[in-house]
Amino acid sequence: MKMSEGVEWALHTCVNLSWTDPGDAVPAARLAEVFSLPTAYLSKHLQALARAGILISTTGPRGGFRLGRDPASITLLDVVTAIEGPEDAFRCRQILKDGPGGRPDVDYRRTCTISQAMRKAELAWRTALAEQTIADVRRTVEQRDPAAPEATRERLR
Amino acid sequence: MKMSEGVEWALHTCVNLSWTDPGDAVPAARLAEVFSLPTAYLSKHLQALARAGILISTTGPRGGFRLGRDPASITLLDVVTAIEGPEDAFRCRQILKDGPGGRPDVDYRRTCTISQAMRKAELAWRTALAEQTIADVRRTVEQRDPAAPEATRERLR
DNA sequence: GTACGGTTACTCGGATACCGCATGTCCGAGTTGATGTGG
DNA sequence: CCACATCAACTCGGACATGCGGTATCCGAGTAACCGTAC
Secondary structure, X not given: OOOOOHHHHHHHHHHHXXXXXXXXXXXXXXXXXXXOOOHHHHHHHHHHHHHOOOEEEEOOOOOEEEEOOOHHHOEHHHHHHHHHOOOOOOOOOOHHHXXXXXXXXXXXXHHOHHHHHHHHHHHHHHHHHHOOEHHHHHHHHHHHOOOHXXXXXHHOO | OOOOOHHHHHHHHHHHHHOOOOOOOEOHHHXXXXXXXXXXXXXXXXXXXXXXXXXXXXXXXXXXXXXXXXXXXXXXXXXXXXXXXXOOOXXXXXXXXXXXXXXXXXXXXXXXXXXXXXXXXXXHHHHHHHOOEHHHHHHHHHHHOOOHHHXXXXXXX
């Protein structure tokens, strides 16, 4: 079970974008340059964020990506879901259907005790992610390194 | 991000084994037969559980797998870790090292704010898994279907 | 000086290869139980 | 009847194929800014 590393890229990029002027967009190439990431591949993930409404994309000169809404309204869960998709990590294959006394008409994704237990854990994970926003992360980073905002702001100009 | 379906197989198999006599072992072929699973592949996962001490394997006639310890001492986290490995789903690649002001000697897996936020969420997930044991699952199943223990017990004889 | 049309350069977006890991399968090493024989 | 050596069948364990999703890349469609020209 491994999360796409695009999630890490997306989160860092969102924080970086939160430091720029909300008005103007930053091209994917510039955003990738900050961390020496492959431009095209980062672009792919940014497109996913745009589809989710987290970013807004603009084409043409002076185009690029900018935040789609206030950083305080963007949770880490939003970003993770945009990149990884909405499905749970644990996917009940309903093997009880092939077991003794298994009924074909029952949705074991709901009724299976093990499935419920796993979903309970994933819910805790999602809740913890939903409780943290891009604004929270940004605030923590600024407290630790007050120079960071202006530094990356300059880097993205 | 997708969890191996071996986890589902392993959990169901552990619950099934908790219903058999602690003394005698059940071959992988018999365990696979219950849910019509591919024997060899299930066997591979059971080996992982044995390496983790969750199961004990015995070769030769009358051999097979049996629980390595009391079901109340086997948490869902134990099983998941045995199958999926100990690594976190989110793996910090420390891209901050290549960013502005990145220091090669700093371990950003510890210090990076985003990495910490993600680990916080995974900790919530692991905690939720560790709070549930095979015995808990078994108890719930028995309450819903009192015939289940004897049925599978007969199936594994 | 201003408005407008054409051009140019720049950006995203989706279609296209590549690769590593999960999935799936197989045969050999080791062990236990059964069996047959001799005392 | 009992002890023991031999045999045979059964089981796990790791080594060997296969397929799919994440990784990485490229080129085309569309757009906005710029520039030159005409009024």
